[in-house]
Amino acid sequence: MGEGNMSWTVFLLVGLQHQRSPMVFLGVIFFMFIVALIGNSLLLFLIKTDSGLQTPMYFFLSQLAFMDLCQVLSIVPKMAVDFVTQSYSISLYGCVLQISVTMLMGGAECLILVTMSYDRYVAICRPLQYPVLMRSKNCNIMSVAVWFGSSVQALISSLYVLPLPYCKSNVIRHYMCDYPALVQLSCYDNFAFDITAYFCSFVIFFIPISVILASYIAILLQVLRARSSGSSHKALGSCFSHLCVVGIFYVTAILTYMTPAASYSAQRAMINTVFFTIAPAMMNPFIYSLRNRDVLAALRKLFARCTMCQ
Template sequence: MFLGMNLLMFLIALIGNSLLLILIKMDSRLQTPMYFFLSQLAFMDLCQVLSIVPQTIVNFVTQKYTISLYACVTQIFIILVLGGAECLILATMSYDRYVAICRPLQYPVLMSRQICYIFSMGVWFWSSVQALTCSLYVLSLPYCKSNVIKHNMCDYPALVQLSCSDNSAFEKAIYLGDFLVFLIPVTVILASYIAILLQVLKSRSSERSHKALGTCLSHLCVVGLFYGASMVTYMTPVSSYSAQKSMTNTVFYTIVPAMMNPFIYSLRNRDVSAALRKLFAKCSLHK
């Protein structure tokens, strides 16, 4: 049942994010900062589910659940890079919407192509540095306990639990990194959406207000799910870490957001719907 649900969500996430990337690449009307960041998010979601679900399915079918330490650390690095990058890109997207709605006259300057590239490079650089630091640390640890992780993927808190060394300094450093990756972006997201709501509520159009309120709430629900599950997993002390609970949380900060993001952020959008109809029309003509 668990595997079947994961497979279904994986297929929806795969189709939805792939379709979004194709539409943004093909349609000139979608070459804007908002869709640039959406394409980054879709790419992260695709890589996230591809790094977890296929391996889980193969392990279940073959009934082989072994993995080398180097392969395990590689998977940890990929998951941390993508998870950290998604945290930061969500904050960047909320800032982009804040500028577009609350400071529209300054939007071409504040969200120019160069600034978008700088934001993107900063997102990938910071998440890569933290992921590499964490991965190299767990790779060098001496392991003297059980070599069994009750999880469907490699998770660095689980490896730290298996170590026989004192990791208190590492845990403090990781909590500082988690603060930067989780709490600061959450603050940016909440501040941006509050400013957007206040700006929209000032307008006289009740229809616009209701639409904006619904959009903001749907965005915040997905963001809350993603950040909540991530923080429970990675900001819990290693001594009280449970791989079995983390396995459930993994679904809520990897597969579920990857499945919902294309629909919440883009496929309901008028421009994306028009691009989708245009793509289907082209496909029909070719047939």
């Protein structure tokens, strides 16, 4: 199959072959994958089984952990199998499916971070209204809104790339099927892609990050007005660590999906994807939850039960 009126239906993911040290690169990715798998699975198990973690904050954290698990499972196993078997092929439908899962989980994570920042804002700045504003019904509505919004965004992306004719090449210089990388191989003008990417990025990235920043600014101002220096330092440390993870996630996502097609760089895209998908999945359980007293208490109870069983 070649250029012209023909369109490729099978692609080759050759991103690892273009790394200077592919074994080292894959080893780092696989280590991050294992840490993300263990951390998020443990967090989901604790939230599901411990009665002390049945609060709105941990309800949203459990969804974040689920998103992170789905994200890394859609990328790393395929990449590792390709490297071991030296078979880097993927069908067009498999490619679109991987793009859909990545966009779905990435968009959902963008939106769930908004709900988590709002939860912290209400807990710190409006504690008396917390039981009303964050009751179970409202949390479920926000959760449905998160999944609905990310599903629409993923569906738009899939419907855009699936019917395109891919006659330039079937070589994707990436270790996964990436939305911009696949569009590069299309015979069509990329102007429509750029417009679509900018619009979706504005809705999915800039609006949520504006809400997150506004929430944390309000939290910081409230904390600075508090009299207790110890609690202030602890809250400031938590806010700073949260904002670092959010910053890495959003900046790399914006650089990945708002880069004009004409200036697309495969090497830069691969690095950005690590910080947009795998690195947050590894760091989120530690930054958001495993440092909390409630989660540590649940871990101690779990280890105590395991010891008693032995």
